Amino acid sequence: MSRALRSAAGAALVAAGLFxxxxxxxxxxxxxxxxxxxxxxxxxxMVAGVFTARLAWLRAPRWRPAPLPRPAGRIGARxxxxxxxxxxxxxxVQRYQLDLGVLVLTYVILGLGLNIVVGLAGLLDLGYVAFxxxxxxxxxxVSGAFGLGFWTCVPISFFAAAICGVLxxxxxxxxxxxxxxxxxxxxxxxxxxxxxxxxxxxxGPNGISGIPRPTLFGLGFGAGNGAGSFAGFFGLPxxxxxxxxxxxxxxxxxxxxxAFVTHRLRRLPIGRAxxxxxxxxxxxxxxxxxxxxxxxxxxxxxxxxxxxxxxxFATRQGFISPESFTFMESAIILSIVVLGxxxxxxxxxxxALVMSGGFELARDFxxxxxxxxGAALVAxxxxxxxxxxxxxxPSVTLGPPARIDPGLLASGRx
Amino acid sequence: MRGFNRQQEGTTGLGYxxxxxxxxxxxxxxxxxxxxxxTMVYGIIGMINFAHGDVFMIGAFxxxxxxxxxxxxxxxxxxxxxxxxxxxxxxxxALYGWTIERVAYRPLRGSFRLAPLISAxxxxxxxxxxxxLAQGPRLKPLMPMLPGGLVLGQGADGFxxxxxxxxxxxxxxxxxxxxxxxxxxxxxxxxxxxxACEQDARMAAFLGIxxxxxxxxxxxxxxxxxxxxxxxxxxxxxxxxxxIGFVAGVKAFTAAVLGGIGSLEGAVLGGLLIGLVETFxxxxxxxxxxxxxxxxxxxxxxxxxxxxxxGRREIEKx
Numbered sequence: 001m002s003r004a005l006r007s008a009a010g011a012a013l014v015a016a017g018l019f020x021x022x023x024x025x026x027x028x029x030x031x032x033x034x035x036x037x038x039x040x041x042x043x044x045x046m047v048a049g050v051f052t053a054r055l056a057w058l059r060a061p062r063w064r065p066a067p068l069p070r071p072a073g074r075i076g077a078r079x080x081x082x083x084x085x086x087x088x089x090x091x092x093v094q095r096y097q098l099d100l101g102v103l104v105l106t107y108v109i110l111g112l113g114l115n116i117v118v119g120l121a122g123l124l125d126l127g128y129v130a131f132x133x134x135x136x137x138x139x140x141x142v143s144g145a146f147g148l149g150f151w152t153c154v155p156i157s158f159f160a161a162a163i164c165g166v167l168x169x170x171x172x173x174x175x176x177x178x179x180x181x182x183x184x185x186x187x188x189x190x191x192x193x194x195x196x197x198x199x200x201x202x203x204g205p206n207g208i209s210g211i212p213r214p215t216l217f218g219l220g221f222g223a224g225n226g227a228g229s230f231a232g233f234f235g236l237p238x239x240x241x242x243x244x245x246x247x248x249x250x251x252x253x254x255x256x257x258x259a260f261v262t263h264r265l266r267r268l269p270i271g272r273a274x275x276x277x278x279x280x281x282x283x284x285x286x287x288x289x290x291x292x293x294x295x296x297x298x299x300x301x302x303x304x305x306x307x308x309x310x311x312x313f314a315t316r317q318g319f320i321s322p323e324s325f326t327f328m329e330s331a332i333i334l335s336i337v338v339l340g341x342x343x344x345x346x347x348x349x350x351x352a353l354v355m356s357g358g359f360e361l362a363r364d365f366x367x368x369x370x371x372x373x374g375a376a377l378v379a380x381x382x383x384x385x386x387x388x389x390x391x392x393x394p395s396v397t398l399g400p401p402a403r404i405d406p407g408l409l410a411s412g413r414x
Numbered sequence: 415m416r417g418f419n420r421q422q423e424g425t426t427g428l429g430y431x432x433x434x435x436x437x438x439x440x441x442x443x444x445x446x447x448x449x450x451x452x453t454m455v456y457g458i459i460g461m462i463n464f465a466h467g468d469v470f471m472i473g474a475f476x477x478x479x480x481x482x483x484x485x486x487x488x489x490x491x492x493x494x495x496x497x498x499x500x501x502x503x504x505x506x507x508a509l510y511g512w513t514i515e516r517v518a519y520r521p522l523r524g525s526f527r528l529a530p531l532i533s534a535x536x537x538x539x540x541x542x543x544x545x546x547l548a549q550g551p552r553l554k555p556l557m558p559m560l561p562g563g564l565v566l567g568q569g570a571d572g573f574x575x576x577x578x579x580x581x582x583x584x585x586x587x588x589x590x591x592x593x594x595x596x597x598x599x600x601x602x603x604x605x606x607x608x609x610a611c612e613q614d615a616r617m618a619a620f621l622g623i624x625x626x627x628x629x630x631x632x633x634x635x636x637x638x639x640x641x642x643x644x645x646x647x648x649x650x651x652x653x654x655x656x657x658i659g660f661v662a663g664v665k666a667f668t669a670a671v672l673g674g675i676g677s678l679e680g681a682v683l684g685g686l687l688i689g690l691v692e693t694f695x696x697x698x699x700x701x702x703x704x705x706x707x708x709x710x711x712x713x714x715x716x717x718x719x720x721x722x723x724x725g726r727r728e729i730e731k732x
Binding site: 022023029126171175182371380385 | 461462472475476478479480482483486502506509510513517518521522525526527528529530531532533535536537538539540541542543544545546547548549550554555556557660664667668671702703705706709710712713716717720
């Protein structure tokens, strides 16, 4: 028996030990009686799967994917943006596809926002969904209380979330990386519990409904083509597609705005300071970078973008409740950033597409998709810790070192 | 908070406060058992084992499976059933702990800083949903196994302070397990190897300690302790579901931080404090916000006392 076979057999044995008591024996209840029912076949299947996977792992040649070259990323970004711009005009794009596009782009915004915090500044934030929630609730409450429209409320949501980011970040950003992760996780849970229990303000588990829809210079997108509506103003036939198209372009605009701001900031001193901090905090501090201010700016900006996405989410749904802002949502956003390759913007966009598209396609296997999701997170870290695109290279580098040799010096090219 | 013999009347007297102290300490011992696993792993490889709370949950499920299975086999002696369940749950949870380290953490040693933590989050999500899939999302109940208890005395307001057999069992088991564990760390070769790896893994390797094996065993022991906690939690509350690991895990981690991460005594002390705070908060303020209390303590401790109660100051080396 070869070594690989023996190893695979060992893995299968371990798998049998793991799965037999939990998968093979299911605790069931009928009336007041509790008993075990036996399910041997799934266990057998899983053990066989582990055996095959281990064997394949040991036999397969090591797969070493190369990172995408930089120009490919630039061209890819242009193609992607172009595709996103014409997407609603493509034939066959109906309400469902537009809705899916809106969902993907919302995750793109969230991913880009978290990418600033995790990918660029290297701060692991597990409570990012809190800022998303703050943006959504501030939008819903402010627009409800003062009768303000979408466009006025979006900046308010942005700043409210950013201020929350500063308020949370100011005390906790001195902490080490993994402590920060747990504190932000706790903060996210605190926000969710408050939203759930502060019934007089947030409506508790019932949430807030009747959130106003966005308008285009005062033109609504309701049904029909009356005088005040978009369709009526331009003399078009009534269709609900305009509203979805409009939402799509709003979220696309917001995503492009976020991407553009981040893209430019990476080349500013502040962006370089973020990356320096991510790579080596001690060295960054030795070079005179104010670590607190640098981290705080990343945290606030990331939070603000989260708030932006939250405001859009609220106006798209017309209804929000604490259920949309669980830890799982934070984990999904984080996995988008991780899958995209911690720091790469195009990677984040692609990962958002893969992730939310994948989730949507796996809707029929709803129970399995979270298992696959967790396993995928582990697998990415083990197999490709740099993600799909893997642009962890610094934004700014020195050129190749100059060649020096006597021959070149003699000819004056040294 | 489902304490033994909780009464609505007389919530102001000394008796009520004493009862809450008993309930809080019981809960705190369970948190302490989980917290030891966090603090050990953090001490030795410097990562937060995010999936540890889910190993606790798996321990609770394994215990329930064993208890139900034993009762189907006709084992009617309660001590025998509990003893067999303990062995079964600890052994299999330890196997889970070992596998998790092997699959999700060991390949990442030496990877960038956030990689193991993200992998641990993935593992946590995987375990939760795996158990949900295998066992169903509904609450799993257990018939009370140790009913009754001792009435310690009656306060002036008529509130009877009692100590249930369950609470006594929890205290005895926890203290016995922690005592054995403390002996293991203090007096055995494995304990010495663990402490050596905690101080300086590379130097320990030079001196002939099998670091990989030591880390594996740390995970195995941590998972075993979590399984004990899972069994006790199941006995105390009588119901479990696939989600109990998340909140209990964060609270136990808070306990570990409060006690000073890396310190074993600190983890138990922190667990007791968190248990007390949570119980008193639910008894006197509001049950809805009890998790907020625990999370707020975590944030406050990290801000004002990052080394915790019994922790050592961390020196950052370049």
